[in-house]
Amino acid sequence: MRLIKMVPVAALTFAVYIIFSGSVSTYDLILGSVVAVFSGYLTAELLISDSGKALSLRRFAWLVFYGIYYLTVAEFKAHVDVIKRIIHPKMPINPGIVRAPYNVGNDYSVVTVACSITNTPGTVVVHLDEGSKNYYVHWIDVKAPDPKTTYENIVKDFEKYVKKIFE
Amino acid sequence: MEVTYLLLALAMLFALIATYLAIVEKHLVKAVVFSAIQSIAFTLALYLLRAPDIVLVYLPITVGIYPAAILFLIKKTEEVEQP
Amino acid sequence: MIDYVMVVVGGVLLFVGAICDLLGALGMNRFPNFFVRLHAATVGTIGGAFYPLIGASLIAFGSEFLGFYKWFVGGCSLVSAFLILMLAPAGSHALARAAHKSKASEVTPKVVDHLEEDGGVS
Amino acid sequence: MFDFITIGLTPPLMIAMAFVLPIFTLFIRRKGFYDVYALIATTLALILTAYNYYLVLYVVKQPIVYPFGGWPPPIGIVYEVDALSAYFGLFTAAIMLMIAIYSIWYLKGTSGYEWYYTMLLGLEAGMIGCAYTGDAFNLFVMLEVLSVAAYGLVVFYRMSHEAVEAGMKYSLIGAVATTVYFIALVFIYGSFGTLNMADIAYKSRGGITFPYSGMIVGNIHLASAVALALSMWAFTFKSAVVPNHFWLPDAHPAAPTPVSAALSGLVVKVGIYAIIRFLYTIYGLDSVQPISNVVSTVMKLLIVLGALSALIASALMIVQSDIKRLIAYSTIMHVGFIVISLSLGTKLGIEAALYHTVNHAVGKALLFMSAGVLIKVAGSRDIDEMSGVGRYLRLTTLTLTLAVLSLEGLPPLAGFFSKLLLYEAFIDSGLALLAMVLIISSAFALLAYIKLLYGVYFKLPTKEFTNVREEWTYLIPLLALAASLVLLGISAPMFVEKVLAYISDELFNPLKYVRAADSIIKVLGG
Amino acid sequence: MKRELITALSLTATVLVVAYISTLGGGLGPLFSDTRPLAKVFLSTTLDPNKPMFTAMSPEGVTAIVWDYRGLDTLFETAVFYLAIIGAVAVYRDVSEKVVLKGGGVGLSKIVKLVTKLLIPMNIAIAISIALHGHLTPGGGFQAGAAMAVVPMILIVVFSRYFLLEVKISKGLALALRSIGLIGIAFTVFLPIIIALISGVNSYIMQNQVKFGAPFSFPAFFGDSLISGSLILYNLFELLAVTFGFSILFLLLSIEESLVKEQMGGEGSEH
């Protein structure tokens, strides 16, 4: 079981090792795989709970797709919005901390959605309440504080993809 | 004009101001933050002086380990320097 | 040819990133309180660090004059780009939560503060 | 150079033995094991240093250079052991062995002995390394090794208020002092372009080029002045000469007694050693013109500081009621004598300083260790509360008295001869005032010592003392040290003539030191 | 705050003025156009396959100096760090870290926890890469150890020290692993003379490559990759030692004050 769990962690380690070294000589390949196995053995139990999901290629494809979408479209829109506010002489901000409900289940998806929200300028997750399934988001432009608006504006976009990746 | 010297002078001036504030600041956590700024400025200076090895060893120690240790210490002791 | 394309694209990304950086710094100075400044800081870290790092790695991959070590430079910038993408949100979230919990910063001006209403960070 | 491996082996072997020790703490809890381990290590160090001493003074008869990694001097680090280094290394190792034996008894019932021994080994490695090294930067590293071990040992009694406070003061200012020495090294490297002592010595005496390090690159006169000033400040801190003495009366008494003995007897002597190295070997009165002026100015200043520390410390000795504090002040006084004498710039002065160094080391270690026994029995360090405890411990009191008499200078003992030598050196240099300083501060010290002896032995006991059986574990080092005091006294004329004259000859002929380094370059440089 | 800022700015202005004056007066700035001869020796011998008797076989000048030319400094530098740790351990002697306080182990929020978990394997890869390329690119044992020390420190802060106890990293284990690293360094230091004793050839303490009159050498190549003899061994052992050195320090620092006071309280002061 641990062996299967090791694979994604070891792959991550190996990739980081090789990219960081910037070489593919035999020396690096051998030592890189040794390091990967070593760190995979140490940290697999910590990182991965379901060994079956971790090896699914479809999820990785969705991850790549989501990454591209997120890094181009979502980020671009958010940046333009916040930059407008910064350079606007009157600085039209309308900030507040709002509840934003979420519907994803496991740890990875919750955290990925939260990080995605924080990484887009304009919204920052201040707190995460797992009991009531709410993010508390500091939003630079509160359109309306009711759960429906916040969900539509902040969470929905990311949740759609994250569900496909992690659940 | 050489970019190295310009940036070096700038980094050292940043470090000077940060050092001064770190020494005179009464609130110790703020002093720690200022000393971290000084360390980052020194890091840039060391980088510009072409000493990557030193950067690699200096940065963890002064940005990470000193502030952490001093924060542990402040947490266990007192936060504000008495006048 | 491919080198030129990579370098030019990288240069554009780098330039955009630098501008984002400047605007983020400007926003840091203009915005009224800590929680709003968080957004300017996000512009500074994601727009101002992640994208230019990708740009820098493209420049490095295209720059033949760096020799064998161009892969090393590109790899470094890629790794740091993904580290920043991963670490920056966690860091600012932790700071925001701690600031709200310790009441170090006021949340004014504000429209609404649901977190305060629900009893704050436990 | 496989013949001279013992030169290079001594400090690294000590530190390696310290490295291994924590492994045992995982599965051995018995104190006996660690006692034996420390004994083996210190005995090994004594054997090695004694062999080195024999090698340098009697076999090769010139400084021996051991290149680490096979790199010739200015490139790599070398241990360059001349007679002075061998002398310092030998008595350090000998006294450390005594201290280790004494510690066995002293640490009974104390927790943390394994860490204590580790730091003690580190301390010894640091001191021997300081004496042996031929590289100015390596001296900095070794100073830090011994300083860190000393800080750790001073705060060994973690629940004692004064120990922790003294450790704080000592470590804070000690760190500044070593950093100041580092800045001095930056100046030296910036101008001389080298860190090897022989190389600097050669260039400061007008030598033009040394292999590998080439020509002088900077303004060596200005840099030497700055470097000398800074490094002298650092070393006077380490050896507690007056403006920088404030930490010693706190730190030395607060440490565990064997450590007090090591600190007072040996660690301050490392500062003395470094001053001698810098003022005689690296620079010197025979340097090129502006530097030699600086050196003679520094020497004059040191004479004044030494006189001040002798007078101030002896005056303060009288008012102390804490026995260990009294002894610590006496250390400052004796360091004052030594510093005056070594700054005279004469052969006789050097001989007197070296002789007094070893006498004081032995005497002070003996004094501290005997006092430690009495303190442990009396349960207090206050002389008033210790009254009469000496009556129960005759042998210990005997060694205590012997140490006091030697430090005060009674004829058959070693202290007499070294004071005589000091007196002669002072008169010889035409500074009769200094002789007055010697006499006055000795008189003050006598008062203090009489107070000590009176309180400990002649005064009637005010309370019952229990647990007063004398034990051989501490009597062995005490008696050995006392015997060596007598021995040193008896053999004084021969010792001065044979050994000390040789050392001072070598010190006044620094080109011998340079040539030894140069010859190893010829062997290794190809 | 305002007054301090004004003082700081005037300080800066003073520095600028003094610098301007000193520039007019001939200048004391560090504009060296050439390095010292000794530096040239280091730079030209650090990797020179044509002179096998006089080279460190490492393209990294600083690592070569640190572990080969001036290896003794570094050995004792490690000793300083070691003794500092022993001093800290001695202050904390007999203070058990295994006592769990009620209400402990909360840590920071879930987001930070998960990101930190993900950071661990990446960080291990980066740190070991710095160590294993210490002889080729900037870096080395200490640098890698300092980068690796992020892991235990951040785990203590983010998860709490009980988490480290859960994954079986205690003070004793860290001390043992650190000692193994140090013994490895010491072993590499003495290996040349041990081999020399056995085989009868001449060699020096801390020797790396062949020297005049000392034919012992660590292998400089592994296959066709440069491993620079003993440097890679030193770097690896130093990585182990430094990582766990920092772990010990922060494991000790993170013990709750109430626990420490309770366990130290019974001890009286001694003479």
Next chain:
Amino acid sequence: MSTDLDLFLANVSLISLLAIIGISLYGILARPNIIKKIIALTIFTDAANLLAILVGFRRPPSAPPVLLNLQPSPSEIAEFSSTAVDPLPQALVLTAVVIGMAVNMLIIFIALQLYRLYGTLDVRKVRRLRG
């Protein structure tokens, strides 16, 4: 002109470095709080280290002391040694940084113990408490 400006900038950095050394020494000796003293001490050692690096620097275009080619020809080695900065101060500083760190960590532990015993980190109060 360009060298004059360079010289000015280099002087600015050198003099600010000296000012930092002065300020941090003031901090060590004059501030009453031990934590402040420790912070000042770290800055002091850092400044000393940077001074050493500055001594080993050379006018640009200069390179770090790392040879980029693993099979260098003699001409490459000659070029390398005529462009790279001085590696020796860097190695010394590497040692000094670690040593300073070790000492500072020990001092932090001692300060913690001091607080446990005295209940304060103000040196004036510590002195008064001891009497």
Next chain:
Amino acid sequence: MDLESLVTLMILCTIPIFVTAYILYFIRILKGPTIPDRVLAVDALAFDLVVFLIVLGIYFKSPILPATAVVLALWTYAFDIFIAKYLERREMGE
């Protein structure tokens, strides 16, 4: 224009922008007013410095200098976390 001078020119153009941004961040650090503000500014400054270090490495044509950037990113995060933990009003090790 050959590639090398193109790259140099592009980087030279961005350097003033970066430097201005640093000065602005530094002003925020000086102004404060609270600890989180300063730390946030330090954070942003350090993450931007990561870029700047790599870019300068390319500009100086020393391709091994950028190895330092990753470590800066790592430790800046660690610094954030320490301050955040400090502000959480619990002991650091809990």
